[in-house]
Amino acid sequence: MRVSVRKGLKGLLILGGLYTLTQFLRFCLPCRQPSQGAGEPVTVLVRDGWRVSADVPLVFVGGVPRSGTTLMRVMLDAHPAVRCGEETRVVPRLLGLKLGWAPEKEGVSTKVLDRAVTAFLLQIIAGHGEPAPLLCNKDPFTLKSAKYLAHLFPNSKFLLMLRDGRAAVYSMISRRVTIGGFDLSSYRDCLAKWSRATQAMLTQCTQVGSKRCLAVSYERLVLHPRSTLQTVLKFLGLPWHEGVLHHEEAIGRPGGVSLSKTERSTDQVMRPVNLEALTRWVGHIPPDVMADMDAIAPMLGRLGYDPRANPPNYGQPDPQVLNNTQRVLRGDFKTPVAGIHLKGRPLTSMKGSQTER
Amino acid sequence: MVMMGKLKQNLLVACLVISSVTVFYLGRHAMECHHRIEERSSQPGVLLGGSLGSSTVLRGSRPRGHNLSAPFVYNKDMPLVFIGGVPRSGTTLMRAMLDAHPEVRCGEETRVIPRILAMKQMWSRSGREKMRLDEAGVTDEVLDAAMQAFLLEIIVKHGEPANFLCNKDPFALKSLSYLAKIFPHAKFVLMIRDGRASVHSMISRKVTIAGFDLGSYRDCLTKWNRAIETMYTQCLEASDKCLPVHYEQLVLHPEKWMRTLLKFLDIPWNEAVLHHEELIGKAGGVSLSKVERSTDQVIKPVNVEALSKWVGKIPADVLRDMPVIAPMLSRLGYDPHANPPNYGRPDPKVLDNTRRVFKGEFQLPEFLREQSQSTTATVWQRAHMTCSQQHCIFRRLQRNLTPVRGSSQHATQSQTRHRWTEEDIQ
Numbered sequence: 087m088r089v090s091v092r093k094g095l096k097g098l099l100i101l102g103g104l105y106t107l108t109q110f111l112r113f114c115l116p117c118r119q120p121s122q123g124a125g126e127p128v129t130v131l132v133r134d135g136w137r138v139s140a141d142v143p144l145v146f147v148g149g150v151p152r153s154g155t156t157l158m159r160v161m162l163d164a165h166p167a168v169r170c171g172e173e174t175r176v177v178p179r180l181l182g183l184k185l186g187w188a189p190e191k192e193g194v195s196t197k198v199l200d201r202a203v204t205a206f207l208l209q210i211i212a213g214h215g216e217p218a219p220l221l222c223n224k225d226p227f228t229l230k231s232a233k234y235l236a237h238l239f240p241n242s243k244f245l246l247m248l249r250d251g252r253a254a255v256y257s258m259i260s261r262r263v264t265i266g267g268f269d270l271s272s273y274r275d276c277l278a279k280w281s282r283a284t285q286a287m288l289t290q291c292t293q294v295g296s297k298r299c300l301a302v303s304y305e306r307l308v309l310h311p312r313s314t315l316q317t318v319l320k321f322l323g324l325p326w327h328e329g330v331l332h333h334e335e336a337i338g339r340p341g342g343v344s345l346s347k348t349e350r351s352t353d354q355v356m357r358p359v360n361l362e363a364l365t366r367w368v369g370h371i372p373p374d375v376m377a378d379m380d381a382i383a384p385m386l387g388r389l390g391y392d393p394r395a396n397p398p399n400y401g402q403p404d405p406q407v408l409n410n411t412q413r414v415l416r417g418d419f420k421t422p423v424a425g426i427h428l429k430g431r432p433l434t435s436m437k438g439s440q441t442e443r
Numbered sequence: 444m445v446m447m448g449k450l451k452q453n454l455l456v457a458c459l460v461i462s463s464v465t466v467f468y469l470g471r472h473a474m475e476c477h478h479r480i481e482e483r484s485s486q487p488g489v490l491l492g493g494s495l496g497s498s499t500v501l502r503g504s505r506p507r508g509h510n511l512s513a514p515f516v517y518n519k520d521m522p523l524v525f526i527g528g529v530p531r532s533g534t535t536l537m538r539a540m541l542d543a544h545p546e547v548r549c550g551e552e553t554r555v556i557p558r559i560l561a562m563k564q565m566w567s568r569s570g571r572e573k574m575r576l577d578e579a580g581v582t583d584e585v586l587d588a589a590m591q592a593f594l595l596e597i598i599v600k601h602g603e604p605a606n607f608l609c610n611k612d613p614f615a616l617k618s619l620s621y622l623a624k625i626f627p628h629a630k631f632v633l634m635i636r637d638g639r640a641s642v643h644s645m646i647s648r649k650v651t652i653a654g655f656d657l658g659s660y661r662d663c664l665t666k667w668n669r670a671i672e673t674m675y676t677q678c679l680e681a682s683d684k685c686l687p688v689h690y691e692q693l694v695l696h697p698e699k700w701m702r703t704l705l706k707f708l709d710i711p712w713n714e715a716v717l718h719h720e721e722l723i724g725k726a727g728g729v730s731l732s733k734v735e736r737s738t739d740q741v742i743k744p745v746n747v748e749a750l751s752k753w754v755g756k757i758p759a760d761v762l763r764d765m766p767v768i769a770p771m772l773s774r775l776g777y778d779p780h781a782n783p784p785n786y787g788r789p790d791p792k793v794l795d796n797t798r799r800v801f802k803g804e805f806q807l808p809e810f811l812r813e814q815s816q817s818t819t820a821t822v823w824q825r826a827h828m829t830c831s832q833q834h835c836i837f838r839r840l841q842r843n844l845t846p847v848r849g850s851s852q853h854a855t856q857s858q859t860r861h862r863w864t865e866e867d868i869q
Contacts, residue, residue, distance in 0.1 A: 096459070099459060103462045104462075106466050106470070130588075171580055172579035172580060176566065179562065180559075183558065202597045203593070206593040208592070209589035213580075213584075213585040348578045349579075
């Protein structure tokens with residue numbers, strides 16, 4: 087009997103030892119990391135203990151300029167869980183610089199370069215505004231690098247704003263919005279460039295995949311804001327919030343919409359969603375360009391805009407939008423409303439056109 | 444039966460002892476691992492120097508020989524070293540000698556650092572752009588934090604860890620003042636060289652440098668002047684954070700200058716910095732790039748071969764206008780009319796190195812040879828062919844060591860000097 091007890095005890099001890107061994111081995115595995123921590127996601131300290139990693143949820147809003155990118159981002163900004171903020175201007179420039187770097191010719195590997203680019207972008211995107219559960223960045227041309235950004239930021243999503251190219255081009259020419267590579271004296275040139283840029287971004291969007299990139303039509307957004315935003319918020323995994331339909335009430339408020347005096351769409355997004363800009367372009371495009379429209383801008387037809395219809399039937403607006411448009415036309419939003427201000431300073435003069443025909 | 448039982452018992456006890464010892468050891472290791480993981484995800488108490496404002500927290504393993512239980516955190520307050528200057532001024536030699544120090548790692552040129560610095564400079568220069576950026580919330584603070592993050596990731600991750608991290612990209616020092624601002628504990632080493640030598644080097648070796656027209660000595664000297672003026676001004680402004688080092692003095696008196704340099708950088712002395720050629724390609728030593736243009740030179744020990752190669756190669760009209768084309772020459776202590784100026788007399792060790800180099804002792808190792816090694820080969824062949832004989836070596840040294848006034852006329856004075864240098868060497 088003594089022998090078996092002894093044996094039993096020894097057996098238990100051995101079992102216990104084996105058990106603790108396996109437990110500790112399990113703890114040990116995470117320690118075996120590559121020497122320079124290259125496996126860890128890039129993390130930056132933005133300010134006062136606010137740390138942001140590369141795997142943070144992010145949304146990039148973009149498209150060809152004058153396609154409703156600012157409207158989309160301010161509507162998202164009105165949602166308490168999202169913060170986009172103004173165009174950073176430097177994000178697309180760094181991406182452009184990076185495109186010109188061939189890894190074999192440089193002294194650093196692609197992996198290290200990618201980490202450095204990630205760190206820079208995180209600091210800018212996070213640092214230029216307030217914290218929020220979902221950070222967002224709106225710089226129109228970033229969607230040309232959607233695939234690369236999707237690789238750098240594994241939890242990022244993309245919103246590609248699409249619009250009738252004729253309307254976008256009319257807007258940039260009539261408002262004289264300088265865009266690199268677009269010759270503002272020629273509708274033909276701008277439409278061709280619009281088509282090419284749209285195609286490039288759509289290709290990137292498709293490659294990123296429908297789970298991470300959603301193309302949104304500007305016309306659908308202004309005609310049916312509720313249903314369109316429902317789709318967008320569902321895509322982003324966010325709960326619905328009525329505030330997104332009244333972004334004009336959240337301007338200048340903390341947690342709301344921050345606008346830049348120098349951005350070209352500021353005067354427009356200060357007003358509620360309306361139909362003013364939908365068909366302004368009609369009658370302004372030179373007849374020779376109109377005749378060759380399909381050849382100049384093949385993306386028009388591919389996106390579902392009839393190149394020969396001036397204008398196409400975009401659809402019937404929701405009643406609320408109709409109401410907003412009437413108020414805007416009446417002049418309700420011409421002068422700054424008391425309480426609405428940009429960045430804590432009262433509005434002085436606003437550049438930008440009023441309703442012109 | 445009893446004997447067997449006792450044996451079994453002892454065996455079991457022995458097994459138990461061994462297994463408990465192993466468990467204990469593994470357990471301790473696991474605890475360390477666990478602590479390391481916890482510290483990695485913990486708060487900024489770990490940041491070195493308690494930096495205020497934005498900084499990047501990067502983590503990596505400590506270099507060998509250090510306590511592995513604490514993470515190695517990188518941030519903007521670390522003691523970085525930036526080496527730069529106009530290309531062909533000895534920047535690679537300087538970084539190779541520092542790399543030979545066991546506690547320092549510079550590594551190859553990154554090439555991306557000067558480009559992002561130039562881009563940042565463009566944004567800051569335009570008042571209108573600065574206003575637009577401020578309106579967008581992209582203030583100086585945010586931009587600086589982003590630049591720090593980018594630069595740190597590159598500098599820290601593109602080579603092995605070390606106590607003193609260093610970066611060598613010649614034109615990065617065009618932003619010396621800015622770097623000094625965003626990295627408050629960084630130090631700078633500005634390599635200065637006789638512009639005529641630098642320009643001859645880039646033209647004869649066909650080293651493409653943006654903005655330099657390799658077809659014109661005049662243009663290159665003008666651009667050299669502008670570049671070195673910018674960097675030198677910033678170096679003076681940074682006062683005790685920047686040390687200007689003359690290439691000629693470094694190769695003539697390496698020990699004196701490396702001692703000065705290491706003292707300036709607060710790095711303890713190590714003899715290895717005087718024998719960088721022995722540490723090429725070794726772990727913890729000097730890592731060289733196949734594509735960099737000075738690789739074939741820095742594999743050799745410090746020598747005076749390149750000091751006065753430029754003499755007789757500069758067109759006469761350029762020589763004549765030299766003080767006007769390149770006023771920085773005299774500001775930096777180089778007589779614009781002397782071809783060459785008297786740079787000084789080399790230390791005996793350097794003389795010895797030079798002799799060995801002329802004998803052809805140092806060849807480019809296999810692992811550094813590129814596909815297109817024809818240029819390197821021809822350079823080598825040329826050096827070999829012109830100086831395989833004893834008297835040729837002396838002639839070369841003599842040119843290096845003795846000044847010639849006015850236009851280069853060594854032939855007339857060869858007789859007397861020849862004797863002097865022979866005695867000198869023997």
